Amino acid sequence: MSVIKISASALLLATLSQASQANDISLVNSTWKYNKQSAYALQHDDYCGGTQDSIHNIAVPELKKRGLTASFGVIARSCWPDLWDKAKQYVDDGFTLYNHSMRHTPAFKPTWESKTFRDDWKNELDIGKANERIKAKTGYTPTLMAMPYDIGSDESYKYVREHPELIAMRAPVENNGVWAGNQGINDKDFYNGYKLKVSLFYDWSPYWKLGKKKRLGAFLQDVISQQGFGVQYFHGINDDSYFAVSKTEYLRLLDKLKQASDTDLVWVSDAGEIVNYRYAREYCTLTLEKSDAQQQRFSIQGTVTQTQLCSQVNRELTAMGDVEQKVVAVEQGGEALAFVQQDGKIQFEYQTDKGDITLLF
Ligand SMILES: [Zn+2]
Known part of the structure; x- marks a missing residue:
């Protein structure tokens, strides 16, 4: 009798402890931030x-109205004080800037130029000093280089890659005087942030023939369905700049973009920010350190570059995982993190440099 009793309570204890023992959770970084389906950067x-007036009068107010962001390519030597002040204001409002050179001269003789054309490009001036000037005038450090006319050379490519502040560049349409082509969508695991494919608003775009009503939205739709990263760039709106987009067409795109962003189909951000995210999400991992019935603790490990550990670089990533038990709090470095738990899945944003993450049950 007594033997049976012991066995029964031992069994009950075993059952109880199994029920309260949390299954080990595995957390992974989502492909794009906020677990949205694709990533997209809008540039002017x-x-x-020449495009500043339509940026002031149309792009900025219309983007703000929809809670969207975009980035503006600055020709550093051409700005005057009022334009610097406005650029600084845009940065304060959440827009970003990129380096579009000091003088807007091609880095190599374009194939459409005559034989007598001599390029006057200087890496130090047109890339290095231009970045310094934009930074000094606005307080914003550009992380993306957009070569004038998307004309590249091996030398300028090397200079940008070795520049410590520049982490991204648009791919060249011509490199060293040879057609390279740069239209397209970047795969979610694109391997070279210095050769970003783009969609430029001009008549060589593969979308152009779809006509005014469809061409802009069609590129965005392809970005979403391929779950990739799209860079779409324009010059001005309703002005006399290079292939200026009409206001009607532009606003139709912004409406589509807002709708896609609101329904988690696309993460609209700065191209450099997206490049940063893409590498950090691959190279930084959440490793389970401790697991018991009350909590599971994860540390952040990995190396973003050869010299930078994930835990030393300030990046915000989105983590996700399958979790059956009810989570009452998510903490990082003692601070509570906002999280969503539904349908057996948890999702939250965390910082790579703020210490271990703990899920409390
Ligand atoms: Zn330009």
């Missing part, structure tokens, strides 16, 4: 080179 070239 030639700020201070």
